[in-house]
Amino acid sequence: METKEHSDLLRRLESLGLGEGAYSRLKSLVELMEQAASGAPGDLAAQVQRTAESSRLKTLFLQLVSRELGGAFDELRKRVDEMAEEPDPWKLREGLRDLSETLYRLNGTVRNLIDTSGIESGAVKFRRESVDLSSMVSDRISRRLRRLRGYRIQPELPSGALRALADRERLSLLMDDLLDAAIHLSPQGGTILVRLARKEEEIVLSTECRTARLPESRPTSILEWLEEDIEEAGELEGTGLSLYRAHRTAEMLGGRMDVAALEEEGGVSFTVRIPFAEESPAPHA
Template identity: 30%
Template sequence: RLAVCPTVEEACAALYQELGDHIGLDLAVFSFQGKTGTRKMGWWKGGPLEEELLDDIADGEGWISLNVSSLGRLVRNNLNAFFQEPGEDRLARKGIRSYAAFPLAGEGFKGFILVGSERNGAFGDREVSLLENGSRVLGETLSNPLRVEGLQSRIRLLEDMYRRQEEKLRIKTDLINLASHEIRHPLTLIMGFSEVLREYRDRLDAEESREIIEKLGKAADRLRRSVVNMMEISRLESGKLPVDLEEVDVGQLLEGLVEELRARGTDHVLELDIAEGARRMLADRDKLEIVLFNLMDNAVKYSPSGTRVEIFARKEGREFLLGVRDQGPGISEENLNLIFEPFRKGEGMERGTIKGMGLGLYLVRRLVEALGGRIEVHSEHGKGSTFVVRIPQSEEGMSGLGYSAGALRA
C-alpha cells in the first residue's frame, strides 16, 4: 500500500492504518527533517492529534528525537504516573501505557516514528519487529515523494524567478514607451515656441513674448521633472540609489514647491501648515523634494478645480510627518493597496485628462522606504485623500541639527 502513495502525508497515513490493523495503535506521530523543511503529522484514535502535543512529541530537538538518535530505538511497556523517564509525562497524561519509537531515514531526510497504546505490554518482540520493518519501508518510500517535492520546489523557485524577470522586463519596456511620450510632449512645446520666437520675435509685443517665455519655462520644468523621476526609478531598479543626508529647511522647501505649482497656473487653494518646531529635519533633500512634489502634484491633478489642497508638516516623537490632503474623488478600498504599484493612475476622473506616466506614487513609496520611512494613505471613496510620509529622526541626527531630545527647535 505504501509504494503507491504519491505524497508524504498519504504514505504516513497508510502506514498508520496498516499498523493499526495489525497492532491496534492509539497514537502515531511521524517527524522528519529534510531539504524541504521539517514535516510532522500525528493521529490519535483515528483522528488528528492535537497540535500542542504533536509539537512537543515531534520536536526535532526534543527528548524522543535525541534518545532515538543515540539509542537506535525506544520501547516502553509499563509507563505509569509514578515511574516516568524525563519527557514521558505528556504521554502518561494522555493515557499512554506503552510506546515505541524508531528512526526514519531516507535520501535527504531523517526523523522518527512514535507509536503508543493505552494497553500495558502492547509492544512485544513481534510488534517491535513489525514496527522496525514498517519504519524501514516508510523511509524507503518517502524518499521518492520527497525527491519529487524537492524538484517541484526548485521548479516553483525557477518559475518565480522567471516571472520576476518578466515583470522587470515589462516594467522597463512600459517605462521606455511611456517615457518617450512623456518627454516628447514638452520637447515639442519647447521646439515649437522656440521656433515662434526665432521667426516672429520682431512682430511680438511684450505681453506675447512674456507668455511664450512662461510656456517655455513650464515645458522645460515638466521635462526636468520627468527626467529626474525616470533617473530615480532607474537607480531604484538597479539597486544603486545613494542617500545623502543633510539638514533640510522644510519650510523653505514646501514654500518653493507651492510657488512652483502656483506658477504652473493651478487655481487650487494651496494651504501650507508647518507646525512649530517642524521647520528643519534630517533627510536627503533631493529625494524629499521628489516625494513632496509628486504628492502635491497628484493632489492637484485628482481634485476638482478650485478646491483646497492642504500641505502640512509636524513632529511626532522621533518621526517627522509630511502630509498632503485633498478634496478629490478619494480611493476605493479595493484600490488602496494598488495605487503604489507602477503605471497606476487614480480613480474618479477620465484617464485621458490626467497627464503623467502613473509612476508618481510608486516612486514616492520607494524613495520614502530608501529614507527609512513609510507612507500612509487615508481615503474614503468620494471624500478625498490624505497621504502622510513618516521619516524617522535619530537622536544623533537631531542633536547634530541642534535639537533637544524632547522636541525640534525652529
C-alpha cells in the same frame, strides 16, 4: 543564520557567470529557501508577498515609462510635422512657443525618469544634513504657488522649526511629487492641504485634495494605483511616475507611503512616514 550549504550554493551560482539581474533573483530565491528550512512560515509568507509586490511594481513602472515617453515623443513629432507645413509666419511663431512648452515637459519627464532609475539601481546615495523640515515644506509650497492659478495650498506645519538629520534634496523632491499628484488630480483648482508633523519617532508628511477626481475603483495602495493608471488611465494618468518615485524614496528612507481615498469628504490623501533622526546636540565650548 547563513549555513555552510547556503554559502556553498551561492558561490556555485556566482561561478556560473550569470548576469547581475539573474544572479540577484536566484540569490533571493536561495535566501527564501533557507528561511523556509529554518522554520519561520509566517515571516516567509510575508517576505514572499513583499517580493511579489515589489516585482509587480517594477513591471508597472516600466510600463508607465514606456507610455509616458511614447506619448511625449508622439506629441513632439506631431507638432514638428504641423510646423513644417505651416505657411503663416505668425502661426509658425505660435507653434514654436507651443513646441518649447512641449520640450520643457519632456525634459522634466526624462530628468525624473533618470532620477528614479538612479534610486532603482542604487546609484542615488542619501546624505544626512541638518534640515529645517518646516522651512523646506514652506519653500516647496511657495515654488508651486508662483506658477499656479486657481489653487489654494493650506499648510499645517509645526509652530516652530522642526529640525532633523535628513537629505534635503530627496525630501524636496518627495514633497514636489506629493504636491504634483494632488494638483494633477484636481485640474479645475481647489484647496490642497499639506501636513507636516513629528509623531513619536516618525516624521509624517501628507498632501490631501478633497476635490480630486478618482475612478470608481478608488485605489488604496500604490500597487492598486499604478495598476489602475496602466489599465484604465483616465483621471489617474500622469500621476503614476511621481507617486512611484515618492514610494521608492520613502522606502529608501526606511519608511512607507500610504494612499487613502477619503470616503466621507471625497478626494484622496498621500501620506509618507519616515523615521525621525534627531540632530545631535552641539558640544559645549
